[in-house]
Amino acid sequence: MKTTDTGTKAKTxxxxxxxxxxxxxxxxxxxxxxxxxxxxxxxxxxxxEGLLEMFGAERVRDTPISEI
Known part of the structure; x- marks a missing residue:
């Protein structure tokens, strides 16, 4: 992140x-x-990214691709 002229931080x-x-x-x-x-x-x-490690598999769950 970079700081702007107003002192706020710019984020993507x-x-x-x-x-x-x-x-x-x-x-x-x-x-x-x-x-x-x-x-x-x-x-x-x-x-x-990293949320699985932070919060565990009970709260961050992969779902299957279910396209027909």
Whole structure:
């Protein structure tokens, strides 16, 4: 992240989404993530990278590809 002229920190969308997920999962242990390749792989855009290790397999779950 880089600091802007106004003193705020600029973030990418991926960084902002990841931070929001971490904040909410820390705040509320009822929050669970389900999705294709979000666990070990960290998601297609790496938004969930590291969340499996942080919150465990009960709260970050890979789902099967179910295209027909």
């Amino acid at each position: 969308i991926v960084q902002a989404l990841r931070q929001a997920l971490i904040e909410e999962m820390t705040r509320d242990d009822r929050v669970v993530l389900l999705g294709e390749d979000i666990g070990i792989f960290g998601g297609a855009y790496r938004v969930t």
